[in-house]
Amino acid sequence: MDLELVTIGTELLLGFTIDTNAAHLGRALASVGARVVRRTTVGDEGTTIGDAVRQALGRTGFVIATGGLGPTRDDVTKKVVADLFGAPLEVDRAYLEVLRARFARLGRAMPAINRSQAEVPRGAVVLPNRWGTAPGLWLEGPPGTVVMLPGVPREMQGLLEHEVLPRVQSRISGAGRPAVVTASRTLRTTGIAESALAERIGGLEDGMAPATLAYLPGVDGVDLRLTVWNLPADLANRTLADRADLLRPALGTHLYGEGDADLAAVVLSLLRDQRLTLAVAESCTGGLLGARLTAVPGSSDVVVGGVVAYANAVKTAHLGVSVEVLQREGAVSEPTVRAMARNVAQRFGTRAGIAVTGIAGPGGGTPEKPVGTVWIAAVLEDRQEAVQRRFPGDREDVRRRSAQAALDLMRRLLQGQPA
Numbered sequence: 001m002d003l004e005l006v007t008i009g010t011e012l013l014l015g016f017t018i019d020t021n022a023a024h025l026g027r028a029l030a031s032v033g034a035r036v037v038r039r040t041t042v043g044d045e046g047t048t049i050g051d052a053v054r055q056a057l058g059r060t061g062f063v064i065a066t067g068g069l070g071p072t073r074d075d076v077t078k079k080v081v082a083d084l085f086g087a088p089l090e091v092d093r094a095y096l097e098v099l100r101a102r103f104a105r106l107g108r109a110m111p112a113i114n115r116s117q118a119e120v121p122r123g124a125v126v127l128p129n130r131w132g133t134a135p136g137l138w139l140e141g142p143p144g145t146v147v148m149l150p151g152v153p154r155e156m157q158g159l160l161e162h163e164v165l166p167r168v169q170s171r172i173s174g175a176g177r178p179a180v181v182t183a184s185r186t187l188r189t190t191g192i193a194e195s196a197l198a199e200r201i202g203g204l205e206d207g208m209a210p211a212t213l214a215y216l217p218g219v220d221g222v223d224l225r226l227t228v229w230n231l232p233a234d235l236a237n238r239t240l241a242d243r244a245d246l247l248r249p250a251l252g253t254h255l256y257g258e259g260d261a262d263l264a265a266v267v268l269s270l271l272r273d274q275r276l277t278l279a280v281a282e283s284c285t286g287g288l289l290g291a292r293l294t295a296v297p298g299s300s301d302v303v304v305g306g307v308v309a310y311a312n313a314v315k316t317a318h319l320g321v322s323v324e325v326l327q328r329e330g331a332v333s334e335p336t337v338r339a340m341a342r343n344v345a346q347r348f349g350t351r352a353g354i355a356v357t358g359i360a361g362p363g364g365g366t367p368e369k370p371v372g373t374v375w376i377a378a379v380l381e382d383r384q385e386a387v388q389r390r391f392p393g394d395r396e397d398v399r400r401r402s403a404q405a406a407l408d409l410m411r412r413l414l415q416g417q418p419a
Contacts, residue, residue: 353379
């Protein structure tokens with residue numbers, strides 16, 4: 001089943017808002033056997049919205065549009081589509097009461113402007129929105145089928161999952177089409193460059209068919225995404241599992257998870273399994289490492305605390321780094337980072353500790369220690385490892401790469417792997 005997406009919003013064209021809706025729609029629709037063949041983005045202007053929807057209907061007969069369903073004057077999607085179908089807008093009394101009840105639960109009277117959100121094209125199916133005020137709409141007629149969804153990501157995703165995907169699946173199966181899906185599986189690596197990864201995998205790529213393999217490099221590492229197209233669900237899952245099994249040995253210790261696995265969550269799980277608690281000491285990352293860890297639900301049973309020691313005086317007073325070491329070796333050095341990791345664990349009474357110190361830039365570098373130079377240390381009971389890294393990118397890239405590398409060093413200690 002082929003269809004097109006039309007995402008609506010001038011803010012998308014200006015770049016102030018990233019179009020995450022289209023990405024989510026593409027993945028979700030592929031999982032039930034529907035294929036997005038084209039995606040068009042237009043601003044909040046009636047003529048361009050009408051042209052985009054009409055042309056898309058002419059190509060596939062099925063369009064999903066997001067955005068332009070709010071109560072303000074720039075929300076014109078519903079009226080434009082209604083005009084294309086020759087379906088005048090009418091007040092849906094039942095949905096109007098739903099809106100009033102929603103505002104009443106919030107202790108507010110419904111503004112008069114919101115009444116327009118209860119106006120629907122004649123013959124449209126109202127898709128109830130439990131996450132906001134603009135309902136989804138499913139409209140069918142001689143031009144084809146148009147599904148209109150709100151642009152707010154949470155609302156769009158809720159309506160897609162509960163209202164749209166079941167109807168799309170039913171249409172595919174009702175048309176006698178084979179139940180096929182497009183599915184993907186992602187292997188997550190860190191600490192290895194894309195080119196080095198490609199060298200390791202090179203000889204295996206021909207054996208990936210019918211799956212395709214994509215390299216997805218980012219600041220935190222390189223993801224490998226396997227994808228199969230138009231296969232029955234069971235065969236798709238078996239094929240992806242088999243191809244992932246072929247890749248894993250080549251990825252070695254750089255592989256830390258699959259899917260949307262987060263390295264911080266992996267580290268916390270390993271610490272929890274070994275009944276260990278953790279403290280962190282940060283200089284150049286300025287709390288980013290602690291934020292990564294504590295963003296994981298349930299982290300409070302593992303993470304005890306930490307110190308952001310930007311100034312040398314703080315490194316001395318709160319982390320026990322000697323003045324002599326700082327004067328002789330500098331703040332960005334192996335002796336300093338080892339002392340930070342060891343002492344933060346001692347002072348917080350934990351058996352595991354991580355420390356980071358470096359030069360994030362854009363200034364502060366020297367020929368001996370250029371911008372991007374980072375020292376990382378991890379302590380695990382009576383073991384300690386320290387590594388130096390030279391990271392590319394701007395200040396934020398260096399900080400993010402440093403936090404990821406620190407987590408990876410702790411992961412390796414916990415799994416008994418080389419640093």
